[in-house]
Amino acid sequence: MALVGPPNAGKSTLLNRLMNFPLAITSPRHQTTRQKISGILNGEKCQAVFLDTPGFLSPRNAFEKSMCSAIKRSILDDSDIICLLCAHGEKEILPEYLAMISTSKKIRFLVVNKLDISGRRKTEEVAEKYSGELKPTRTFFISALKGTGVEELKSAILNNLPYSPPYYPKEQITPQWERFFAAEIVRQVIFETFSSEIPYRTAVELDIFNEGKNRPDYLHANIHVSKNSLKPIVIGKRGSKLKMIREEAQALLQKFFMRKVKLEISVKVTKDWENKPQFLKTLNYE
Numbered sequence: 001m002a003l004v005g006p007p008n009a010g011k012s013t014l015l016n017r018l019m020n021f022p023l024a025i026t027s028p029r030h031q032t033t034r035q036k037i038s039g040i041l042n043g044e045k046c047q048a049v050f051l052d053t054p055g056f057l058s059p060r061n062a063f064e065k066s067m068c069s070a071i072k073r074s075i076l077d078d079s080d081i082i083c084l085l086c087a088h089g090e091k092e093i094l095p096e097y098l099a100m101i102s103t104s105k106k107i108r109f110l111v112v113n114k115l116d117i118s119g120r121r122k123t124e125e126v127a128e129k130y131s132g133e134l135k136p137t138r139t140f141f142i143s144a145l146k147g148t149g150v151e152e153l154k155s156a157i158l159n160n161l162p163y164s165p166p167y168y169p170k171e172q173i174t175p176q177w178e179r180f181f182a183a184e185i186v187r188q189v190i191f192e193t194f195s196s197e198i199p200y201r202t203a204v205e206l207d208i209f210n211e212g213k214n215r216p217d218y219l220h221a222n223i224h225v226s227k228n229s230l231k232p233i234v235i236g237k238r239g240s241k242l243k244m245i246r247e248e249a250q251a252l253l254q255k256f257f258m259r260k261v262k263l264e265i266s267v268k269v270t271k272d273w274e275n276k277p278q279f280l281k282t283l284n285y286e
């Protein structure tokens, strides 16, 4: 099942709610999610794979193109069910994505989120706007944040999955590497620490992840900024900002991995990384 929709609709919040685990980072800013994130839900008699995806966008550089391919691939290839998530007051669904989903032969759930702040009438208005073209299999009104309506949606997803042998071992909750989640957690802290430009002009690479036998794991992350002027801002006066980021990220990492870790961070200038395919490849962008 793929969760797709405009930025900020609440896709990552819903993935976390469905998984009952904070797998994906979330924030009130647009384009927080940059890559496909898979969550595996193992039930008594079934296994479901949920895909969180970046918010719909029209690409302006190689990096954004990779986000678009992740979305398109999730819609066209990687899913049996498409959950199109939207919310009142958030961006409209771009016509090319609406058309792509509407013409797919897959099960299409229209999910209007943020019922808790929009109320029933506005939520229904959003559904009406898209139902004509989308012709959804079913429509749901939910609050991913509060959990309202999520169990009903989850049952509908599980009941509509095709029969197939499980793809993954039963104890696995994601096929993605620990390195990926560690880098995402550092990125989450950057989103929380800086406003405006910096979160969008930085990429995080986790280049060392050494599991400690009788001591904490050692992790090293590089924060890449796309121009010189951003480096001193990320580092802060006498390293104060970077120290804050490191401490906050280390605490979150320990919570996520449920073990002690030691995190170190370097800040590097990688000019115009958004347009460097080779660099994007090292971060596993599609």
Ligand SMILES: Nc1nc2c(ncn2[C@@H]2O[C@H](COP(=O)(O)OP(=O)(O)OP(=O)(O)O)[C@@H](O)[C@H]2O)c(=O)[nH]1
Pocket: 006, 007, 008, 009, 010, 011, 012, 013, 014, 025, 026, 027, 028, 029, 030, 031, 032, 033, 034, 053, 054, 055, 056, 113, 114, 115, 116, 117, 142, 143, 144, 145, 146
């Ligand atoms: N009030 C309310 N806020 C919500 C709900 N779901 C998500 N949010 C908030 O909306 C913001 C965006 O949520 P995300 O889950 O990051 O949205 P997203 O669709 O993954 O966004 P991108 O990754 O940028 O495409 C966050 O501040 C969430 O806390 C909801 O049901 N109710």
Ligand SMILES: [Mg+2]
Pocket: 011, 012, 013, 024, 025, 026, 032, 033, 052, 053, 054, 055
């Ligand atoms: Mg997201």
